[in-house]
Structures are given as structure tokens and as C-alpha cells.
Amino acid sequence: MSRYQLIQTPQRLELHDALDPKIGAVYVDFLEGKAQHRRLFGGGKSQDIAKAVGLHKLKNPHVIDATAGLGRESFVLATLGCRVTLLERSPIVHALLDDGLKRAQASDDETVRSIAQRMTLHHIDAHTGLAQCCTHEPADVIYLDPMFPERQKSALVQKEMRFFHEVVGDDHDDDDLLDIACQYAKHRVTVKRPRHAPELANRKPAFVISGKAVRYDVYLGKATSQ
Numbered sequence: 044m045s046r047y048q049l050i051q052t053p054q055r056l057e058l059h060d061a062l063d064p065k066i067g068a069v070y071v072d073f074l075e076g077k078a079q080h081r082r083l084f085g086g087g088k089s090q091d092i093a094k095a096v097g098l099h100k101l102k103n104p105h106v107i108d109a110t111a112g113l114g115r116e117s118f119v120l121a122t123l124g125c126r127v128t129l130l131e132r133s134p135i136v137h138a139l140l141d142d143g144l145k146r147a148q149a150s151d152d153e154t155v156r157s158i159a160q161r162m163t164l165h166h167i168d169a170h171t172g173l174a175q176c177c178t179h180e181p182a183d184v185i186y187l188d189p190m191f192p193e194r195q196k197s198a199l200v201q202k203e204m205r206f207f208h209e210v211v212g213d214d215h216d217d218d219d220l221l222d223i224a225c226q227y228a229k230h231r232v233t234v235k236r237p238r239h240a241p242e243l244a245n246r247k248p249a250f251v252i253s254g255k256a257v258r259y260d261v262y263l264g265k266a267t268s269q
């Protein structure tokens with residue numbers, strides 16, 4: 044029996060850790076819990092992520108979240124009016140996100156349903172996905188949040204972080220991804236990093252927005268830097 048198991052419950056698709064059931068299932072829920080709390084009380088366009096993506100200047104931009112994960116930040120951006128294309132290469136993460144997104148898109152809650160309908164998910168590696176998606180519709184902003192090596196002991200790390208480290212592993216090609224994103228983004232490439240982590244590809248951003256635990260490195264796209 045493998046350690047991690049995808050289980051379809053009557054409500055949703057869940058990932059269970061057979062060796063450590065206490066930690067609880069991982070699943071995507073845009074209707075309740077943290078997603079709902081952040082949607083209602085997260086601070087709207089005054090959040091750092093909104094400033095980092097440039098929402099004070101860009102009206103309802105098309106954002107490609109090229110490292111979608113469980114879609115938490117894409118949902119925040121869609122809540123703030125962005126149209127978000129999500130790219131995720133891990134089949135397990137994609138399956139969990141696809142399940143959560145479809146439930147939100149079919150929800151009785153009209154607000155959540157219309158937010159989720161601004162989100163389009165693709166199971167693809169961003170190295171090829173960015174070219175394909177940008178041919179279809181150029182990206183105003185490309186958002187990157189690649190894995191960063193875990194610093195805390197795993198028992199202390201929150202459930203979703205632990206899931207990413209153990210099921211998905213590190214992203215060893217994230218430096219290349221920044222180069223590709225900078226070729227395609229019209230206005231910005233926004234990279235989320237732990238506050239004290241080095242920049243991707245050791246490349247200095249145009250500017251940085253720093254929070255308590257994370258920072259956003261902002262690189263200007265072709266329409267802004269010329």
C-alpha cells in the first residue's frame with residue numbers, strides 16, 4: 044500500500060497520509076475555511092499580493108499562475124477581479140485542484156461561482172504551457188510560486204506545506220521558469236519567495252514588496268520595460 048492515497052469521498056477528492064492519519068486530509072475548498080475567510084476579511088486590494096500583481100494599475104488583468112498548486116493564491120486574484128489561467132504539472136495536485144475548482148464553479152453560492160468561473164485550469168508544465176496559453180491570450184502578469192526547500196522540521200510544518208514537500212518535491216527548474224515568464228509577460232512577472240530566500244536565478248527584481256514571512260519580487264514585462 045502506498046503512503047499517500049487519493050480518496051473520493053461523497054463530498055470531494057481528498058489526499059490521505061496512511062502513515063500519519065492524524066494530520067488530516069488535504070483537499071481544495073474554495074467555499075469555506077481559509078479561502079472563505081480570506082475572501083471576506085483578507086483586505087481586498089490592500090493585500091501585498093494585489094500590489095505585487097499591480098492591481099492598482101491594471102483593470103481585471105489576465106494573470107497566468109504558472110505554479111498553481113492548490114490554487115489558493117489564484118482564488119485570491121480571481122476574487123480581486125483577475126481572469127486567472129492556472130498551470131499545474133503534478134497529476135495529484137492537478138486532480139485535487141480540478142475537483143475543488145469544479146465544485147466551486149457549480150456551487151449555489153453565486154459569488155464564489157462567478158469567481159471560480161474566472162479561473163481556468165490546465166494540467167501542463169509551465170515550460171510548454173506558457174507559450175501555448177500566451178498564443179491563445181497574452182498574459183498581463185505571470186505569477187510564480189515555486190517550491191522552496193523546507194526549513195522547519197516536518198512535524199511543525201503546516202499540513203499543505205508538508206504535502207507539497209513530500210508528494211511534489213522541490214522544483215529544480217524554477218530559475219529557467221523566470222526567464223521564460225519574462226519573455227511572455229506583458230506587464231509583470233511576480234515571484235513569491237520566503238522573506239529571506241535568494242532571488243530566482245539570482246536575478247535582481249525591479250522592486251520588492253515585503254511582508255512578515257514572504258516577499259514578492261517584481262520583474263517588469265516587455266510592455267512596461269521598453
Ligand SMILES: C[S@@+](CC[C@H](N)C(=O)[O-])C[C@H]1O[C@@H](n2cnc3c(N)ncnc32)[C@H](O)[C@@H]1O
Nearest residue numbers: 110111112113114115116131132133168169188
Ligand atoms: C508552492 S506550490 C504553489 C502553491 C500555490 N501558490 C497555492 O496558492 O496553492 C508550487 C506548485 O507549483 C507546481 N510547479 C512547479 N513548477 C512547475 C512548472 N514548471 N509547471 C507547472 N507546475 C509547476 C508544483 O507542482 C507545485 O504544485
